[in-house]
Amino acid sequence: MAGDASNTAIVEEAEKPVPLPVLIADMPLLRIEGVVKKFGGFRAVDHLSLDIRAGEFFALLGPSGCGKTTLLRMLAGFETPDEGRILLGGTDIAQVPPHLRPVNMMFQNYALFPHLSVRDNIAFGLKRAGMARAQINARVTEMVALVKLEGFERRKPDQLSGGQKQRVALARSLARRPQVLLLDEPLAALDKKLRESTQLELMELQRRLGMTFIIVTHDQEEAMTMAGRIGVMDAGRLEQVATPRELYEAPQSRWIAEFVGDVNLFDGHVESRDAHRLTVSTRDAGTLTVAQSRYLVTKTIVSVAIRPEKVKLSRRGPATDSAAAPAINRLDGVVTDTSYLGGFTVYKVRLDSGAVVRSSMANTARLEMNAYSAGQRVVAWFTPDDCVVLEQ
């Protein structure tokens, strides 16, 4: 439904718009090049570069104050970069004011115009683009149907629930058929159940419209659920840009491993290495055999990261008849704490060294056959491939 013809129409009718991006093969829709934004002496965004392809659902993830919102605001035009370029389809838009950019934003608290009805809120951007009245009416009707708000057109924002406001904000930001839709924590104000269903609707919508979505969020689950690629930011820089799976299974740094999901970390030094394996001597977990990382580890001081669900517990340890058996890491300890969370249970195991390892095990059986209880002696084990070795 988002035909190229109508896209062109809107942009041509605007005041002095940025020309419609011409998509050249191999060129990303949006290229951020060495962008710096300073507030006083503080670098909110620090020499950041990033390419985003057309049709991508991209998430900027990071703790509060990491610069993700500042970056989004620079894409919308509310902040101007101090250095660097922002290329949209090859045109530098870094200095273009917001009202002349073919980019729209959905605001965190929706920023609906309280004095305008739902219909007028959605029509606001279309009127500014100088669209004909009949066209505006048709587009508004279409957007209202898209976000399932039929019958609410005449209401004022005050008369809507949180979820309905969110839909109006979405419809308003999509109405102009922007090249790129920016979403600033779009679901933060919704309760958990509504948030989950809205996540799926947003993904469905993005696929159907074929638009490029860039979402800012501090919620890693939200980013992983929705985005095709995630850029994790810290202190104004991109720490890693990867698919959700890569981010979780192959974090590039200790910081990422700790920020995304839960992780057990053992610090140590490399004793020996070959093409595939490293032997790491750790203070807390003895000598561990781990697989060589994709980002070749050359330093000797390292951390070994293991996700809790990769740590298996058993009473006697793993079966020892397989060929890989000698490489399996075995840690002896006592269960100190169990947290039953429905689908899985998290066990805390105090190793004989005194360190604590977390293991999460899926509750595949309904009856308490495989459960361990506090005080029980267990073996926590994991294979070399379960571990990620990270430079410190």
Place this chain on the structure above:
Amino acid sequence: MSDHSIFTRPARFAAIAPYVWMVLFFLVPFGFVLKISLSQTAISQPPYTPVFDFAAGWASIEAAFGALSSDNFHLLLSDDLYVLSYLRSLVVAAVSTSILLAIGYPIAYGMARLPKQWQPIAMMLVIVPFWTSFLIRIYAWINILQHDGLLNQILLALRLVSAPVVWLSTDSAMYLGIVYSYLPFMILPLYAVLAKMEPALEEAAADLGASPREVFWLVTFPLSLPGVGAGVLLCFIPIVGEFVIPDLLAGSNALMIGQTLWLEFFTNKDWPVASATAIVLLALLLVPLLLYDRLQRRQLEQAR
């Protein structure tokens, strides 16, 4: 029951207190003024008749009511002096309020957009003149505007004029004084509304393609209307009845209704006509108040 009343009695008193205040200090005096406005002037103490003579009993009070007449109100309509005074007051108030809005809005807008830590300081700067007596500030203006005052000295020194300009006792001086005195009353309600407004609303408008001018007229201004209404009323109503500023700064060829009222009271000693003047003024001022009230109520209903 008894421990209930401990809480309800002060609460009930708090609810009633404003009404008691209104009755004691507004309605009762208003009744006096209304009564005097329907009386005849007399050379006596007090200077009007009839007077209620409570000692003489019911018949006397009945007679007093019978003697009341609307002569004074007829006089107000028949004599140009009063009609012109009312008109001049309304015109002066309307012009002053327009100037105040035109100057006050940008100031309030600028204040609301200052960095948070500077806003209290800006607010102080607006309020600080109140620490000096109003009369002293108006006398200071006389000093500045008079024949050999500061303004003429500066203009002469800069060779912008060759001879001193007459500023004092002109309408310009009066407007200057009114705008100067009432500016805080325009700025503060506007600032209160603009500072509360979510900045994301203006950004959202710009994001949807509105030029800076459109952002202002389509979003900022409509959302600041409650502040505009409050500021306009806070200035317009007292300016209509303004007495001191026109008396000190304007010429004596045209009087505002406050000055006319003062003349009737203190120079002519015609309390009944003065009271009638005051009553009509109050009736005139009720019109914009009621309009504003209706407007606000409609906005509330729409919001519901």
